[in-house]
Amino acid sequence: MHKLTFEKIYQSNKNLVYNLALQYVQNIEDAEEITQDVFLSVYDKLDTFQNKSKVSTWIYKITIHKCLDFIKAKKAKKRFGFITSLWDEKPDLPKGELVNFDHPGVLMEHKESLQELFGIINTLNEKQKTVIILTKIEEKSVSETAEIMDLSPKAVESLLQRAKNNIRTKGNY
Incomplete structure (x- = not known):
């Protein structure tokens, strides 16, 4: 080794x-x-x-x-x-809770909608935000996410479902 x-x-x-x-x-x-x-x-x-x-x-x-x-x-x-x-x-x-969205690689025409989406993601609790970032943005599997977060895969799936529901409730997604 x-x-x-x-x-x-x-x-x-x-x-x-x-x-x-x-x-x-x-x-x-x-x-x-x-x-x-x-x-x-x-x-x-x-x-x-x-x-x-x-x-x-x-x-x-x-x-x-x-x-x-x-x-x-x-x-x-x-x-x-x-x-x-x-x-x-x-x-x-x-001022309002719009995030300072300074992210390279985001096309100007998508910036406003992404800014709104990240504003909503930022209102999630820490675990829900982390599970969304790891699974949807970083494209980690549920098992990889579970290992990183020290949770069971079932707990990750549950957090992911609650996070998605919260995002849908707070925005038009």
Whole structure:
């Protein structure tokens, strides 16, 4: 068995990490920041990887956790900014919840509908959002998704069904 090196892991997974982060945050700069955070964690934890799963599964898990942490931190910062603005003389009221949709490769004519769809996906709970991203965008099988999320395939199928129903309910899909 050949030894895992950080350079090999980085070269073979940098696009996977960046693209997955981009699915979560829909913003190039944020995805780049998350990608850096992921590989810092990989570098720090490389000696703890035990080959019980594929490296890509391990990378997916780290990336998902980093994305969810990033989103939580951004929401907390937004809430704090809104609360402090209540004491300002000229408060900036928060604008609608349309996401900042900065995603390369999206044709301009599709940008608005995709922006709306990702806005709806972003309202899903973390597990439903993750299952939609992994199965529908990353095109992972139910069993791969179950392994990445540490769930049973039945639980993934159930989450996927609820996520689809929520998307249909909130939009015209």
